[in-house]
Amino acid sequence: MSIITKYVTLKNYIPTGLPKETDFEIKSREISVNEENNILVSNSWISVDPYMRARMTERKNYKPPFKIGEEMEGYAIGKVETSNDKNFNVGDLVFSNLGMRDNFVCNSNQLKKLKPIDIPIQTYLGPLGMTGHTAYIGLLKHGELKTGQTVLVSSAGGSVGSTVCQIAKNLGCKVIASTGSDEKVGWLKKELKVDHAFNYKKIKNLVLYFKEICPEGFDLYFDNVGGDFLESTIFQMKNYGRIVICGRISQMNVTTPGSGLKNMAYVLVKRLTIKGFLIFDHENEKEPFETDMLKWLSEGKIKFKETIYQGIENAPKSFIDLLEGKNIGKMLVKI
Numbered sequence: 112m113s114i115i116t117k118y119v120t121l122k123n124y125i126p127t128g129l130p131k132e133t134d135f136e137i138k139s140r141e142i143s144v145n146e147e148n149n150i151l152v153s154n155s156w157i158s159v160d161p162y163m164r165a166r167m168t169e170r171k172n173y174k175p176p177f178k179i180g181e182e183m184e185g186y187a188i189g190k191v192e193t194s195n196d197k198n199f200n201v202g203d204l205v206f207s208n209l210g211m212r213d214n215f216v217c218n219s220n221q222l223k224k225l226k227p228i229d230i231p232i233q234t235y236l237g238p239l240g241m242t243g244h245t246a247y248i249g250l251l252k253h254g255e256l257k258t259g260q261t262v263l264v265s266s267a268g269g270s271v272g273s274t275v276c277q278i279a280k281n282l283g284c285k286v287i288a289s290t291g292s293d294e295k296v297g298w299l300k301k302e303l304k305v306d307h308a309f310n311y312k313k314i315k316n317l318v319l320y321f322k323e324i325c326p327e328g329f330d331l332y333f334d335n336v337g338g339d340f341l342e343s344t345i346f347q348m349k350n351y352g353r354i355v356i357c358g359r360i361s362q363m364n365v366t367t368p369g370s371g372l373k374n375m376a377y378v379l380v381k382r383l384t385i386k387g388f389l390i391f392d393h394e395n396e397k398e399p400f401e402t403d404m405l406k407w408l409s410e411g412k413i414k415f416k417e418t419i420y421q422g423i424e425n426a427p428k429s430f431i432d433l434l435e436g437k438n439i440g441k442m443l444v445k446i
Contacts (some may be wrong), residue, residue, distance in 0.1 A: 114151070120136050120137075121126040122180070127311075128267055129435070150194045152214065153213065158236040163183075173389055191203040204232060206240075228405075229409075233443060237415050238269060239389055246278055249275070249388060250275060259283055260331055261284065264279075264286065264289065265332075265333070266289070271439065318346050322347060328348055345383070351384050354385040356388070417443055420444050421445055
């Protein structure tokens with residue numbers, strides 16, 4: 112038996128600038144279970160993540176470029192519809208990197224069976240997935256966060272940033288959150304209970320603002336944006352402070368290269384540690400993250416918000432809107 116799958120493809124590489132919907136195409140083709148690909152899965156939820164932007168250029172990066180005209184990839188949760196594999200049964204919930212399509216065939220090596228949970232299953236794409244894992248590893252392994260420290264988080268209204276804020280609060284830290292809209296500021300203050308949140312677009316001079324709101328300085332900066340924000344933060348870091356580089360969303364769609372940091376002398380004088388990391392290097396380090404996160408979720412100590420687009424046809428728009436910061440919390444496509 113064969114079925115028709117619809118999927119998202121990239122029509123051309125996008126070396127600079129913000130992608131447009133015309134850079135993508137929705138295609139369809141016939142697929143069927145065979146001896147090699149003996150499992151059919153229908154996707155239910157697809158994760159939309161900033162790292163995918165780096166795969167839309169031909170430049171060498173930490174992940175290979177998407178192939179023009181072929182199915183794009185992304186993390187997804189689906190349900191097994193047909194299985195000729197003894198390890199998977201019809202109805203099993205599975206995690207894969209075969210998103211950006213509504214159905215697919217594969218073998219067992221490409222799937223991870225998920226345990227049913229008492230919270231929405233898409234949590235495996237958010238706090239229990241790469242989002243939460245990134246926040247946890249960045250804060251605790253690379254940031255070496257300690258109780259009572261002061262943490263600055265940029266892009267705090269997004270999926271990773273909002274999780275960072277909550278983990279830090281759970282560990283007894285003071286959290287200062289930056290985001291790009293008043294709506295997100297309200298959510299961070301009222302729901303996530305950060306100590307201070309602000310709309311960076313309304314701040315004329317970040318250096319002076321940081322001195323005003325946090326005269327004692329920051330112990331740790333969790334950086335999701337890079338650029339001028341990072342440079343401004345360096346001035347207000349404490350001696351021996353740590354900066355964890357998780358993303359650079361402010362620079363992903365620029366059409367001209369930036370000038371780079373102009374205050375590296377402060378890195379020397381303050382004896383700062385600046386460290387980048389990729390969560391893909393930590394895929395085999397799921398404990399104690401999963402245990403801690405499940406506990407926090409069950410206790411209501413991690414809250415998550417989702418921005419959901421319906422249908423595979425809206426996946427390109429969801430990605431563009433993510434890059435423009437139109438999401439609150441996790442960006443998802445529901446099939």
